[in-house]
Amino acid sequence: MTALLEIRNLTVQYGRINALTDVDIDVSEGEIVSIIGPNGAGKTSLLSTIAGVVPAAGGTITFRGEDILRLPLEESVRKGIALVPEGRHVLPGLTVLENLRLGATIRSDTPEVRRDIERFLDAFPILRERRNEPAGRLSGGEQQMLVIARALMSRPRLLMLDEPSLGLGPQIVDKVYDMISDTRDQGVTILVVEQNARRALAVADRTHVLNGGIIRLSGTAETLSGDPDFEAAYFGLRSVADG
């Protein structure tokens, strides 16, 4: 398999504290890779660094064979990387339609953009119904659908999702994860970060357990759940409520 995203020895520091230490991750074309770990494990730092929001202190990030480590953050989406950040971040005062349109900022094929918007509005009737309302008025689940759709409007090669189930009820989480699977079926590679370990394990082809900024364990759902070290690696695993 060819690696779409290749991360080597990635180290990220906030002041003198290491958020990530020597992280190696490969994501191949068409895969779903998940990163699980407790709060503060460095999951958000990882995605933020790939997207260019946070600078790296060391290491390399290669996307489709190109070094993207020092790319300004508005360029990563142009390379084909879309990030759905933690906390959703709809543009609350802009309408649902305007949010979707902004997702296509990097595209100039207006008729195609319009068709894509129609497709998402068909897939999510609630978004169609509320298309001219400010996105801030949508419920949490609706906002999550909107920001995933918005990210897909850029037609990314790699979709990165940061805690997509956070704060959502179980049925909504099901819908979000259905949407993630569908997206992969359409050929988009996915890197998802979760505290919700069970869910992220189930959806992913491969999972890395991140804790204290270090990859502790890697494998598939089967190998990891059978691994006696799994809980220790996850550390504060608590019984993470599924949704």
Added chain:
Amino acid sequence: MGSAFIPIMIDAFSVGGLYALTALGIGLIFSVMRLANFAHAEFVTVPAYALFVLSDHPVVVSISAAVLVAVVLALVTERAAFRPLRGIDPATMLIASFAVSMFIQRLLVFAFDSRIKPVNPLAVLDGSVALFGAQVNLLKLTTVITCLVLLIALTVFLKYTRFGLEMRAAAEDFTMSRLLGVRANRVIATAFVLSALLAAVVAVLFSAQTGFVHPRFGLQIVIIAFVATVIGGLGNLLGAAVGGFLVGVVSTLLQALLPPDLRPFREAFVFLLVILVLLFRPQGLFPARGLKERI
């Protein structure tokens, strides 16, 4: 009453309109980069000096030059002074804008000395016209109409163009907008250009009303406009426009309606109202959503 009422209202609207445009110019930059740009004063003063320097040329030439000078000045200050500070805390940027403001002001004193210089860019508009049976000053009427047209044009730009959408997005959540591909430099440069265009128009109309320019020409109007943006709700463009308009209208009406011995204290009454508004609405009349950071 009717014949006195209309000119007073046109007068009030023309002052309100100028404050609204100035407050909008400040608000546009504030909303995208949280910079309270004190140097907006010089974005008004410098084009007014351009009008003075080119006063022997046809009106079209001097006004075009004034607009061009304002835009270039805005882009240069953005590039030289504010871009290196981008993302730094708003207080530091505010101080930097004081520095830019002082620097340009001193430069003007150096180049032109600090005495007032006569300008009359819109001499063609001297005189008055009949409106609903009242005589109305043509310049003031033009000011009202120009302000209205610009407000509508700006609204259309922000609401219906791609650039405008990007600017509104950046105003709501700058980092998220950049993640979606909105180019920070372009959005900020656009904000500065729009701000400068508004400032140049204010320079033309305001200098036509006062008839002279001096190094602190823009400052007098910008200080009031700052107050107006605070009343309206910092970071909210509608609020800035309404706040500017209200302050202008109220101060003009006070000038017209206060008993003559109280008129010198007009500003005191204006600021009394400002204090009252802020006591009851500390966030301003239209609080900005973007300022309550969402985590």
